[in-house]
Amino acid sequence: MNPNLDRLQPYPFSKLRSLKAGLKPADKPHIALAMGEPKHTPPAFVCDELIEHLDKLPQYPSTRGIAPLRAAIANWLRARFQLANVCAETQVLPLSGTREGLFAFAQAMVSTGSKVLMPNPFYQIYEGGALLAGAKPHLVNCQAANGFKADFAAVSAAVWHQCDLVYLCSPGNPTGAMLEAADFHQLIRLADRYDFTIAADECYSELYFDEGAPPVGLLQACEDIGRSDFRRCVVFHSLSKRSNLPGLRSGFVAGDAQLLEKFSLYRTYHGCAMPLYAQYASVAAWRDEQHVRQNRAIYREKFTTVLDILNGCLDVERPQAGFYLWPFVGDGEHFAKTLFRQQNITVLPGAYLARDSEGVNPGSSYVRIALVATLQECVEAAQRIRTFCR
Numbered sequence: 001m002n003p004n005l006d007r008l009q010p011y012p013f014s015k016l017r018s019l020k021a022g023l024k025p026a027d028k029p030h031i032a033l034a035m036g037e038p039k040h041t042p043p044a045f046v047c048d049e050l051i052e053h054l055d056k057l058p059q060y061p062s063t064r065g066i067a068p069l070r071a072a073i074a075n076w077l078r079a080r081f082q083l084a085n086v087c088a089e090t091q092v093l094p095l096s097g098t099r100e101g102l103f104a105f106a107q108a109m110v111s112t113g114s115k116v117l118m119p120n121p122f123y124q125i126y127e128g129g130a131l132l133a134g135a136k137p138h139l140v141n142c143q144a145a146n147g148f149k150a151d152f153a154a155v156s157a158a159v160w161h162q163c164d165l166v167y168l169c170s171p172g173n174p175t176g177a178m179l180e181a182a183d184f185h186q187l188i189r190l191a192d193r194y195d196f197t198i199a200a201d202e203c204y205s206e207l208y209f210d211e212g213a214p215p216v217g218l219l220q221a222c223e224d225i226g227r228s229d230f231r232r233c234v235v236f237h238s239l240s241k242r243s244n245l246p247g248l249r250s251g252f253v254a255g256d257a258q259l260l261e262k263f264s265l266y267r268t269y270h271g272c273a274m275p276l277y278a279q280y281a282s283v284a285a286w287r288d289e290q291h292v293r294q295n296r297a298i299y300r301e302k303f304t305t306v307l308d309i310l311n312g313c314l315d316v317e318r319p320q321a322g323f324y325l326w327p328f329v330g331d332g333e334h335f336a337k338t339l340f341r342q343q344n345i346t347v348l349p350g351a352y353l354a355r356d357s358e359g360v361n362p363g364s365s366y367v368r369i370a371l372v373a374t375l376q377e378c379v380e381a382a383q384r385i386r387t388f389c390r
Helices: 003-007 012-020 044-052 067-081 098-109 124-132 157-162 181-194 218-224 257-270 276-286 290-310 332-343 375-389
Strands: 092-095 115-120 136-141 163-169 197-201 233-238 251-255 367-370
Touching: 003 124, 012 332, 044 276, 067 092, 067 218, 067 251, 067 276, 092 098, 092 257, 098 124, 098 163, 098 197, 098 233, 098 251, 098 257, 115 124, 115 157, 124 136, 157 163, 157 181, 163 181, 181 197, 181 218, 218 233, 218 251, 251 257, 290 375, 332 367, 332 375
Parallel strands: 115 136, 115 163, 163 197, 197 233
Antiparallel strands: 092 251, 233 251
């Protein structure tokens, strides 16, 4: 048995189940705001494409995916991030969701005993991927004093010399903090100096509030400095949040062609090719922006309404992007436990998304609230939280 399995911690939602075990919640309808699972209605035209291509079930899908899907992704990247060119043949690789890809990427890209840097708090797949690849996670705290962005300038040269891979998440999960072009440029210079790969998780990039100011991406930052080959850089995107299709399990990785050639070889053996019916449905989703704009409008309404209700009773601000609130509550675990018992609302303690690092768990004083439920449920939850806080 792989001894690295013993290094894995229980998943956040396993910890949450343990926290709630034996508690008798208030006699009110339960409202689930812990998991980042979009609940908005999926686009009907995508569902139609799924049905239309069910006749492809007798066929094995290829690891590299169909040409129309790679072309749709490349076109979307060019338009969304103002890129001069993205080669659909060599710089794009479809994935069965970003979760699968982010985990597998570490297996292919890091050497045993090396370090993998990641923000703290973080999406737990980064840690799991690093540990099962035999690497050592190195956590870079994201705290309010730094705008919830990882301070990579504070990382020592000794750590950088051992680094094979850096995971980024912008907009961030759970804080919603966005990296600027200058932040990416700084990290690219460090990658050139110390020879490591940057993997940017950008699955929340299409959930923002100002239609005129979308989040900057890593490949866009590469283009800024003339790095059209995207050397040492890859990005991960998904239809789960953008298009409300978490069950489709459809995403992609794009960037450095040399890295993707090796990753494609790994995936040939890994065996996670996306089913053909999902690929054709994904083509339709990546080609359309209207449903994405409508999705953002729904989230804007929810954030505006919920924050108006919570004003003055909870220490929380509108995030820069994403669909999470990250309120300061003093003791996140106690807050989540008591809120569930008194109001039958489930939120996630921030400590479950972070680890102790440099003498502090940067998530312990927070909870993550996912505004994924209907507007009516989110309003009801906000009103109950206001009562609870009083």
